[in-house]
Amino acid sequence: MKKDTTHHDHSVESHKACVSLVPIFNHLEDGQLDEIMGTTHSVSYQKHELIYHAGDESNALYIVNKGKVRIYRLSESGKEQLVRILNPGDFTGEMALFSESTHETYAEAMVNTKICMINRLDLQEFLMKYPSISLKILAEFSHRLDASEKQSSRFATEKVDTRIALFLVDYLDKEISGTDELTLPMSKKDLASYLGTTPETISRKFNELEDRGYIKQLTHKQIRIVDLDGLLFV
Template structure:
C-alpha cells in the first residue's frame, strides 16, 4: 500500500473518531452500544461553519439530521415585519433537522453559527435505515419532540402574555433551580429580548424596574439574584 493510501486511511479513522464523539453526545443515540454508535459514526459527515454562516435557511431542503459537535448555533424565525424571533440555541450534543427523519420537507427557520462551529450530518436515507434496525432511536426522537413542544408552548405563553414584565418574570422564575436564588441567563440580552418578543431597550428598562422594586439584583450582565420569586410572578 502506498503512503498516500496509508495517510488516507489514517484521515478516515480520525474522521470516524470525531463522528463517534459527536454521535455519543446525542441523547437519541447515546443509549446504544459502542458498536452501534460506531456504525452511525461511519455514516456521518462533518462540516465546519464560520461565525455568522448559515447551516440552513428557510426553503432549503430538510434532508439531514444536524448534530452540533463544537460551537453554538442559533435557531430563529423572521416575523412578517422582518424582526428576528429567537427559537432556541443549540450547544454541543444538541441537534436539529429531525423532521427529515419522517418526511421530505423544507426548513422554515434559520440556523446560524454563533461562533465557529462543527456539525455532524446524517442523511434522511441513512437515518431511516438506522430506525428500522434500532427502533429504540424512534422512541428517543419522539421524547425529544415532546420536550421541544413543551418548550415551544412555554415560549408561546410568554409571548402571548400582555406585559413584558410578566414575560420576563416568568422566564426568570423558570430558570430557577430548586433551593437556588441565582440564575444565569442562557443568552445575551439582545437574544433574550427577541425570545420574549420585545426590544433590548425595553428589556433593560424592565430589569431595572424589577431591581428598583427589590425583586431582583443584577450581579453581572448574565447573573441575576431572584430575591422574591413569589412576588416576582405577581408583577
C-alpha cells in the same frame, strides 16, 4: 445555500464524541454507536455563518458537537423571532426524518461551531433498526411542542414583565448549580427576540425588577434571584 467557508473534518474521535453526546443516541451500545458514526460527517462554521436558510432542502439531521446555534424565523415584515438556542448535544433538522421538505427556519452559528450531520436515508434506516432512537426523538418532539405552546400562550396573555420573570424562574429551575444565581443563556438582544419585545425593554425591565428587590444583576449576563416568590407574581 451554505457558504464556501465551511470545511469538512473526518476525524473519528470527533464523530464518536458527537454521536455519543446526543441524548437520542447515548443509550446505544458501542457497536451501534460505531455504526451510526460511520455515516456521520462533520462541518465547521464560523461565528455568524448560516448553517441553513429557510427554504433550503431539509435532508439531514444536524447535531451540535461544539459551539452554539440559534434557530430563528423571519416574519413577512423581516422581524426576527428566536425559536431556540442549541448547545452541544442538541439537534435540529429532525423534520427531514419523516418527509422530503424545506426548512422553515434559519440556523446560525453564534460562535465558531462544529456540526455533525447524518443524512435522512441513513437515519431512517437506523430508526427502523433501533426503535429506541424513535422513542427518544418523540420525547424531544413532545418537549419542544410543550415549550412552543407555553411560549405562544405567554405572548398572547402575559405582559412583558411577566414573560421576563417566568423566563428567569424557568431557567433557574434548569440550572444544576443548586444556587440562586443563573447565567443568561443568550444575549439580551436574543432574549428580546425570544420573548417578543426589544433589547431596550429587556434592559429597562431588568433594572425595574432589580429596583423592586426581585433580582440582582451581578454582571451583564449573571443574575441572582433575590425574591423567587415575588418574581412568580410579577
